[in-house]
Amino acid sequence: xxxxxxxxxxxxxxxxxxxxxxxxxxxxxxxxxxxxxxxxxxxxxxxxxxxxxxxxxxxxxxxxxxxxxxxxxxxxxxxxxxxxxxxxxxxxxxxxxxxxxxxxxxxxxxxxxxxxxxxxxxxxxxxxxxxxxxxxxxxxxxxxxxxxxxxxxxxxxxxxxxxxxxxxxxxxxxxxxxxxxxxxxxxxxxxxxxxxxxxxxxxxxxxxxxxxxxxxxxxxxxxxxxxxxxxxxxxxxxxxxxxxxxxxxxxxxxxxxxxxxxxxxxxxxxxxxxxxxxxxxxxxxxxxxxxxxxxxxxxxxxxxxxxxxxxxxxxxxxxxxxxxxxxxxxxxxxxxxxxxxxxxxxxxxxxxxxxx
Amino acid sequence: xxxxxxxxxxxxxxxxxxxxxxxxxxxxxxxxxxxxxxxxxxxxxxxxxxxxxxxxxxxxxxxxxxxxxxxxxxxxxxxxxxxxxxxxxxxxxxxxxxxxxxxxxxxxxxxxxxxxxxxxxxxxxxxxxxxxxxxxxxxxxxxxxxxxxxxxxxxxxxxxxxxxxxxxxxxxxxxxxxxxxxxxxxxxxxxxxxxxxxxxxxxxxxxxxxxxxxxxxxxxxxxxxxxxxxxxxxxxxxxxxxxxxxxxxxxxxxxxxxxxxxxxxxxxxxxxxxxxxxxxxxxxxxxxxxxxxxxxxxxxxxxxxxxxxxxxxxxxxxxxxxxxxxxxxxxxxxxxxxxxxxxxxxxxxxxxxxxxxxxxxxxxxxxxxxxxxxxxxxxxxxxxxxxxxxxxxxxxxxxxxxxxxxxxxxxxxxxxxxxxxxxxxxxxxxxxxxxxxxxxxxxxxxxxxxxxxxxxxxxxxxxxxxxxxxxxxxxxxxxxxxxxxxxxxxxxxxxxxxxxxxxxxxxxxxxxxxxxxxxxxxx
Numbered sequence: 001x002x003x004x005x006x007x008x009x010x011x012x013x014x015x016x017x018x019x020x021x022x023x024x025x026x027x028x029x030x031x032x033x034x035x036x037x038x039x040x041x042x043x044x045x046x047x048x049x050x051x052x053x054x055x056x057x058x059x060x061x062x063x064x065x066x067x068x069x070x071x072x073x074x075x076x077x078x079x080x081x082x083x084x085x086x087x088x089x090x091x092x093x094x095x096x097x098x099x100x101x102x103x104x105x106x107x108x109x110x111x112x113x114x115x116x117x118x119x120x121x122x123x124x125x126x127x128x129x130x131x132x133x134x135x136x137x138x139x140x141x142x143x144x145x146x147x148x149x150x151x152x153x154x155x156x157x158x159x160x161x162x163x164x165x166x167x168x169x170x171x172x173x174x175x176x177x178x179x180x181x182x183x184x185x186x187x188x189x190x191x192x193x194x195x196x197x198x199x200x201x202x203x204x205x206x207x208x209x210x211x212x213x214x215x216x217x218x219x220x221x222x223x224x225x226x227x228x229x230x231x232x233x234x235x236x237x238x239x240x241x242x243x244x245x246x247x248x249x250x251x252x253x254x255x256x257x258x259x260x261x262x263x264x265x266x267x268x269x270x271x272x273x274x275x276x277x278x279x280x281x282x283x284x285x286x287x288x289x290x291x292x293x294x295x296x297x298x299x300x301x302x303x304x305x306x307x308x309x310x311x312x313x314x315x316x317x318x319x320x321x322x323x324x325x326x327x328x329x330x331x332x333x334x335x336x337x338x339x340x341x342x343x344x345x346x347x348x349x350x351x352x353x354x355x356x
Numbered sequence: 357x358x359x360x361x362x363x364x365x366x367x368x369x370x371x372x373x374x375x376x377x378x379x380x381x382x383x384x385x386x387x388x389x390x391x392x393x394x395x396x397x398x399x400x401x402x403x404x405x406x407x408x409x410x411x412x413x414x415x416x417x418x419x420x421x422x423x424x425x426x427x428x429x430x431x432x433x434x435x436x437x438x439x440x441x442x443x444x445x446x447x448x449x450x451x452x453x454x455x456x457x458x459x460x461x462x463x464x465x466x467x468x469x470x471x472x473x474x475x476x477x478x479x480x481x482x483x484x485x486x487x488x489x490x491x492x493x494x495x496x497x498x499x500x501x502x503x504x505x506x507x508x509x510x511x512x513x514x515x516x517x518x519x520x521x522x523x524x525x526x527x528x529x530x531x532x533x534x535x536x537x538x539x540x541x542x543x544x545x546x547x548x549x550x551x552x553x554x555x556x557x558x559x560x561x562x563x564x565x566x567x568x569x570x571x572x573x574x575x576x577x578x579x580x581x582x583x584x585x586x587x588x589x590x591x592x593x594x595x596x597x598x599x600x601x602x603x604x605x606x607x608x609x610x611x612x613x614x615x616x617x618x619x620x621x622x623x624x625x626x627x628x629x630x631x632x633x634x635x636x637x638x639x640x641x642x643x644x645x646x647x648x649x650x651x652x653x654x655x656x657x658x659x660x661x662x663x664x665x666x667x668x669x670x671x672x673x674x675x676x677x678x679x680x681x682x683x684x685x686x687x688x689x690x691x692x693x694x695x696x697x698x699x700x701x702x703x704x705x706x707x708x709x710x711x712x713x714x715x716x717x718x719x720x721x722x723x724x725x726x727x728x729x730x731x732x733x734x735x736x737x738x739x740x741x742x743x744x745x746x747x748x749x750x751x752x753x754x755x756x757x758x759x760x761x762x763x764x765x766x767x768x769x770x771x772x773x774x775x776x777x778x779x780x781x782x783x784x785x786x787x788x789x790x791x792x793x794x795x796x797x798x799x800x801x802x803x804x805x806x807x808x809x810x811x812x813x814x815x816x817x818x819x820x821x822x823x824x825x826x827x828x829x830x831x832x833x834x835x836x837x838x839x840x841x842x843x844x845x846x847x848x849x850x851x852x853x854x855x856x857x858x859x860x861x862x863x864x865x866x867x868x869x870x871x872x873x874x875x876x877x878x879x
Contacts, residue, residue, distance in 0.1 A: 029445070029543075032444075032449060032450060032543075033444050033445065036444060036445060036449070066472070068472075068540060068843075068854065069472050071542065071543075072472070072505060072506055072540050072541060072542045073438065073441045073442065073469070073471070073472070073477065073505045073506065074438070074441060074442040074444065074445050074505075074542050075441065075442070075444045075445075076439075076440045076441050076442065076443045076444055077443055077444025077445075078443075078444075155440050155441040156441075156478070157440070182471040182477070183471070249842065249843065304746060312843055315841070317636075317643060
């Protein structure tokens, strides 16, 4: 993939859904937006991290808000570009590259649309390698890149520049602004120089998303197991295949938290896996014993189709396969775990090293 | 007494049910292009005491077929209220070319709509709507689909916009409003609304055909159409909301299978002429497919039963290697199958050769090698069993109910499933399912749940759904909540939660006698 054209979008969207680990929003609307933008402006050129000049100005763009709102109050189409232009004006120089801040979910697609509209290349990599709920949960934060200045734009032409004292404060301010603006806005933030990308981004994740989606699609077409294909592509481990028997949800501090119980079927009958989620799946326990934790990826796939199942889409009776995959190793550093380890999310457990 | 009728692509099935719900008579007749003569033939074959008929319930796949074919669809003006939002993806963005061309592809983006919490997104602009009306009139379009951002939260904009447009366009133009048809998810709801608008003229024709057919057999009782969720709609509702019939076929078959077998929790294998549809019943209702669904390649968001289709039916072609389907002789079965004097080896011929069915002339398949027949039928059984296994959600023993005319292909036990039942009147399960359809009411919108008030808000939503079912003609005391879904809007504070509650109850036959238009139901 050296450029993204109309043919690549379905696979990227499917793979991004899996990398969303249950959150990040359904990429469907994002895929349509990227499709319209590419139809209008042509394919998007993709560059590897090491192809980017050291003094390049790389701007991640993304959407913030509620996936349900995105599905209903569909974007105007100019929001990402408006956020980008506001940020460029504020920092006094133009962006040379667009990057995804988050490859999981809908935020894999919005920067593709933005890159097409802006006529800029997109960097093959992202700041998470998965999906996380909060704006400060990005690897560039570990190397001292701030998410301020942050440009926010809505669909009515309002733009806001946030210059916060730290990344957590920027997240809180942006979240409050987001609600006021109708719960779905666009962001341009976490500006990086080209020479910071190697330390700040997870490389080749757009390519991974596309290959993951392609693996699922091809397995389905060949009547082989799409879940196994996804697991192989992620070098992941199988946790359980079963049926969702209970889902409980509550809203706490602005996030949909909850638990789901999956009971094993066929050869795994008798086993029970409990998933703990807060938009994303963050913890998996078997008979009370932790078997996987954030920041590693806990992915729930439809057992038949291999389609990703979002935490909002979990419902009684669904047959799902649960996989775990290793996160980028930088996430498991003390700084990474402070940002996105299980204790940050309020769970009383430590990170369980992958594969242990 | 009630009559249930299922107008399928090939056959029109009918069943007569007594007041005690027993099946008194059943009949099948070929579906005819004019619909009327097929329906009258099926009803005549029942020989019902016409004065004793209190209601007729009809299930039809006609509207879905029209959409799939892209035929008989009326041009539609799709008016969306949401600017400056939504402009990136205009109406019909994600439609297949054939269907978009069939409805004309006329989309209009206007101001209006709400935010998630009911705040104004942008004010309606009457002048903009009048200009839109002028363009619609100039194009001679007679059906308008209006969808407004967050109309499931606040429907006023759709109503006001329709009033303004109607004022310009006159009473002869049909309006379909999205909040009456779908759920949250603008594009999918708008799609359902546009499809509905495109079917309005056809709906009038079809409903008149049904009325004419019943009049011809001297039945004066009110008739109803069955909806996707196994509930009923009256004639006025059917004319206004034909799209709500789209998935009624599989729903009726499965509900009928539950009723005839007496099993509320089971797998249902419904075998027709070209396909076998496998679904799961829980508590007498079909398990619903998760998320959005597609109709003729178009995303919509009404709930439909979760059905796995495989290409095995009574008319399926059997190849020399013993594989059956997916090609089928379809409605030409009675001309092309060997037992009917034709030259094509079909699945029905296998069933007759094996002595499982007694149709046509068994002598015409006597020459088939018994080993070949047994292997081919075993292969069919394996594939059906595999499909049931894929659909089930636990390893616990699961009874299987086989219905439909092609269910002669289903043996008395399937690999892994010892308990296979083919109830009496299995061939007309869909008509029986229509006859026992209930009346429903539903709530689906975003509620605000203050701290500690969850139970009270849920109770409010339940009461509202029950009230809607009663308003729609359900007998008080029979209405119960069959489904509750509660999804907090993620990534946001404020306790905004989308709650969906569905309630159903028995049709109050006394009340339909006293109401001029019979029962109405909510989509």
